[in-house]
Amino acid sequence: MMVSGRRLGIVAALALTGFLLGSIWYWDSSEPTVEWSVSSGAVGSKTRINLMIQDEGRGLRSVELALLQSGNRQNLVSEIYAPTWFWQQGEQQRSIGFSAETSVSEGALSEGELWLEVTARDQPNWWLWSRETFERRTFILDLTPPQIEVLSGQHYIRQGGSEAIRYRVSEDTVASGVQVGERFFRGAALSEQGMKGSLCLFALGHDQSSETSMWLWAEDAAGNRSRVSFWKKAFPVHFRSRRIPLSAPFIDKVVMEISDRTKPFVREETPLETFLKINGQLRQINHQQIEKISRDSIPRLLWDQAFLQLSNSQVESAFADHRDYYYQDKKVDEQTHLGFDLASVANSPVECGNDGIVIYADYLGIYGNCVLVDHGLGLLSLYGHLSQIEVQKGQPVERGQTLGRTGQTGLAGGDHLHFSIFLQGVQVNPLEWWDPRWVELHVLSKADTN
Ligand SMILES: [Zn+2]
Incomplete structure (x- = not known):
């Protein structure tokens, strides 16, 4: 039987429509x-360049x-x-990693550009058309x-203490x-041109032994690192132990205030457990x-004389006290208290230890109302337990300027100032920074750019 012309036309039209739709679709x-x-830019032999190719x-x-x-190709x-x-x-994506390491070790690559x-090509479409992408990038090996x-000759450092080194890179x-x-x-460059070298303040933690290895390092944009040793002598320090009795009213006060003002904070079952947390x-x-805050420290010294101790204050703790906490005659905790507790008359003005810039002025957990002053090169001073803060973040402050008033906010039993010095996040002994002779010998003489 013959297919009528009309029917043939419909079939052809349908086929054409399907073909067109398919063409668009594919x-x-x-x-x-x-x-x-x-x-x-610059890459070292270990720099990994990852390419993600997608279609x-x-x-x-x-x-x-x-x-x-x-x-050579x-x-x-x-x-x-x-x-x-x-x-x-087809294959939607392909990731390729490249590093010069193998080629360098085989001698196939040398320094320079x-x-x-x-070149990536995709699967051909219905018309057998394929699209190609070509990209070329320049690197410097x-x-x-x-x-x-x-540049500096001698470096003496005590456990829990600080030191400075001057060098050129x-x-x-x-x-x-x-x-x-x-x-x-x-460390940081002492001047823009780098002619005068760099200065780095560093610390040997109270929790690190005097045998801890120390060296100077430098890294370039390509990730190449070099290290050299320097002359140094480290001294062990004996830290004292203290027994701290905890009373129920003290625990209640601390738990209530700190858990209310710290977000997020989840209380434990009992006040004692919350206190321990x-x-x-x-x-x-x-x-x-x-x-983390100290990473924003300004990379140069912002001061030129020793730190000031709170006037008329009595020192009530040594720099690193090992504290055993007792509750109802049972030992419940131990911690190292780092920094100094300085007692004076209640609500005394708190004087800034040295020139710098306020880098934090707010409530800070165990330190209660707290001011942190940046003195440059990662050196920060902390003033804790304040009843009142009288400065703002970002404000330049001078040695002796009033930052606030002493109090007993945070983990404090009575009105006192908690004073700490942090070097790039490590707590160091403030006694050195209060001592004009030490400051001159260990830091200022090395920072002198004349
Ligand atoms: Zn304290």
Whole structure:
């Protein structure tokens, strides 16, 4: 039987419509995209450059990555993916990591400019059209670590104490400082030109042994690091122990105030358990907060004489007291109290220890109402338990200027000032910073830029 012409026309029209719809559907108008984790600049042999190649349409058909240096071309990746049917989706993404390390060790790469070229093609559409993306990036391979020269001669440091070192680094250095065991301290250039060298204040924690290794390090933009040792002598210090009796009213006062003013804070079942949480966990959190705040410290010394001790004050604690806490004659906790408790008349004015800039002025957990002053190079002084704060964050302050009034906010049993000095988050002995001779010998003489 013959198919009528009219019917044939309908079939042809339907087929054409289907074909057109299909063409639009499978057109794939997107070309592959390439994302670079590092897209230019200095790279070291260990710098990892990650490429993310994606195609949102029908998927990737092929990916090539080539490395070029002084006329040599090396294919790093050359992949072709299986063709797909129109209703299928191919490889959507491919990530490739590159570091010069292997090529450098094989002698195939040397310092200087290099190029990475990526070519990505997507799966052809219904018309067998395929889209191609080509990108080329220039990098500078730097394999030379920065140079370091120590300028200051002697470095004496006590457990829980501070020290300064003066040194010079080559111009491509982006970061440098002193490593003390696990901790590192960042130094800063004394002048813009770098001719006068850099200064780094560093500390040996009260919790680190006098045998702790220390060295000076410098890093360039490509991540090359160098380290040198310097002359030093470290002294162990004996810290005393104290017994602190806890009374129920004291616990109640501390728990109520601190848990109300600290957000977020979850109370434990009993006041004693909540107190122990404040004395342990919150103490640690507060110190982490201070370390974080100190990262905004201005990278130069903001003062030129020794720190001032609160006038007419009596020192009620040694720098690092090991404290055993007793409740109803039972030992319930132990902590190291770092800093000084200075007692005077209640509501006494609190004088700023040295010139600087207020970097924090608010409630801070165990320290209650608290002011932190930045003295530069990561050196911060802390004034805690205040009844009143009379300065604002960002305000420049001078040695002896009133910051607020003493009180008993936070973890305090009576009206007193808690004074601490932090060096890049590590608590150090303020006695050294109060001593004009020590300050001159250990810091100012080394910072002198004349
Ligand atoms: Zn204290």
